[in-house]
Amino acid sequence: MQRYFLNKSQFHEEYVMITGDVIKHIRRVMRMNEGDRIICCSEEGTCYICELSDVSDEQIQATILSEEKSVVELPIKVTIAHGLPKGDKLELVIQKGTELGANAFIPFEAERSVVKWDAKKAGKKVERWSKIAQEAAEQSHRQVCPNVWDVVKFPLLLEKFNQFDTVLVAYEEAAKNDEKSHLVSELNKMNEGESLLFLFGPEGGFSDREIDLMKENGAVPCGLGPRILRSETAPLYGLSAISYHFELLR
Structure with a gap:
């Protein structure tokens, strides 16, 4: 799944609101639409598996499905x-x-x-x-x-x-x-x-x-x-x- 790093303000309790250049990448490069899944990572290093639920050229809303459990960062x-x-x-x-x-x-x-x-x-x-x-x-x-x-x-x-x-x-x-x-x-x-x-x-x-x-x-x-x-x-x-x-x- 495609991964994106987003600002803290874009994360809400049950969904993520995507704006800016990420929309162009999702829409024009990846050609995704409602139902497709992505991974959204916060500034704190927590990543969530999300499903696109509302897609337009102005903003994209993605429903948070679950938190990513695997750890890939160096121990130090x-x-x-x-x-x-x-x-x-x-x-x-x-x-x-x-x-x-x-x-x-x-x-x-x-x-x-x-x-x-x-x-x-x-x-x-x-x-x-x-x-x-x-x-x-x-x-x-x-x-x-x-x-x-x-x-x-x-x-x-x-x-x-x-x-x-x-x-x-x-x-x-x-x-x-x-x-x-x-x-x-x-x-x-x-x-x-x-x-x-x-x-x-x-x-x-x-x-x-x-x-x-x-x-x-x-x-x-x-x-x-x-x-x-x-x-x-x-x-x-x-x-x-x-x-x-x-x-x-x-």
Whole structure:
């Protein structure tokens, strides 16, 4: 069944009221009508199986039949913080990272970020990233649509560390030394429901100063195997490793 993420205000006790662009997708792309079923997910992560009961080009009403029981989300909440990369690499990270279970994305300006953030275009850029995350969440049958933050500067990112139970930073020097024990040991300490902030640098990686500041604020540097990964590959490796650790080994 097709899945849609809707605002809290659209959910009522026995039905869901659908408006906006979702109507076009239901009517023109999926060509659905009364009697067809969809899955509607709320901002809190609760999803309902619904049946279309009143369909028009202005609004669609869907009757709530039952709550979806299966759980597909990662046992821990993983936020990916990524130094602004060149081109559309961050779009790839958001799309594939959403499919792999990320809970949120924080783009940030790192010392070695080649891209200079244009505040005038910020709104449209974040809107596009959020749309990519939503489409990927619907396609992969997620129950939560990841939040995409506005781009933050590195000092502000450091201040956010205390909001997470664990903070890891992928560090290429650790990878060169085949230092993978920190990743495993930190994941072993985590319990279901806890939060993890996983930081990844831009194409040039992190500077020594940034690594020192992150360590001073509680981050644990770790390697991602013996090979050096591209900036857009590393977050996907990290999420895959987390999924294997929490979903396949347990």
